[in-house]
Amino acid sequence: MKKFLLIITLLTVSLFADFKTLDTAQFEKLKKEGIPVIDIRTPDEWKTTGIIEGANKITFFNERGQPLLADWFFEVGHLLKDRKEPFIIYCAHASRTQSLGQGLLQMGFENVYQLEGGIENGWINKGKKVVKEQSKLQ
Numbered sequence: 001m002k003k004f005l006l007i008i009t010l011l012t013v014s015l016f017a018d019f020k021t022l023d024t025a026q027f028e029k030l031k032k033e034g035i036p037v038i039d040i041r042t043p044d045e046w047k048t049t050g051i052i053e054g055a056n057k058i059t060f061f062n063e064r065g066q067p068l069l070a071d072w073f074f075e076v077g078h079l080l081k082d083r084k085e086p087f088i089i090y091c092a093h094a095s096r097t098q099s100l101g102q103g104l105l106q107m108g109f110e111n112v113y114q115l116e117g118g119i120e121n122g123w124i125n126k127g128k129k130v131v132k133e134q135s136k137l138q
Contacts, residue, residue: 019101021116024126027088030113036079036087039119040072048132049119050130060100061069086111094118 017034022030031054032039037053040060051057058075062068089097089112097114104112115121124130 019105019114021094021114022088022113023116024123024128027113027115027122030086031136033115036085038076038079038087040088040089040091040100041119045092046134049092050132052119052123053129053131055090061096083107083109084111086113088113088115090115090118090122092118092120094122104132 027037031052037052037055038058039046039055040058041049042059042061042063043057044063046057056075056079058072060067060072076087089100091097094114094117101112101114115123119130132135
């Protein structure tokens with residue numbers, strides 16, 4: 001009976017959870033409303049491509065593609081009050097955010113969004129600007 005209730009609970013959460021893909025206009029609207037934006041790419045990707053202005057740089061994968069779960073959830077905990085609060089994630093092409101987003105829904109996060117096509121296909125290729133880090137002179 002307990003297993004049955006757990007399965008029903010997980011199915012219910014999945015039905016009411018929200019993982020949507022946003023086009024650039026929807027992304028900009030939610031960002032303007034103050035929804036947190038998280039760039040999950042690696043530091044090397046941030047340096048190469050730049051980031052969307054105002055995005056929080058919280059890498060989810062290390063250079064070998066392994067998830068950095070504890071570090072990522074620690075940092076995200078500073079942005080979100082609870083698992084119901086909406087937020088947007090993006091990566092290079094939306095493949096990593098698709099996997100991460102589905103996992104977050106299964107963990108009880110309810111309002112997870114991703115940028116369609118990621119920063120490269122969904123943002124830069126649509127003529128949107130990025131912010132590049134300035135190298136520090138020593």
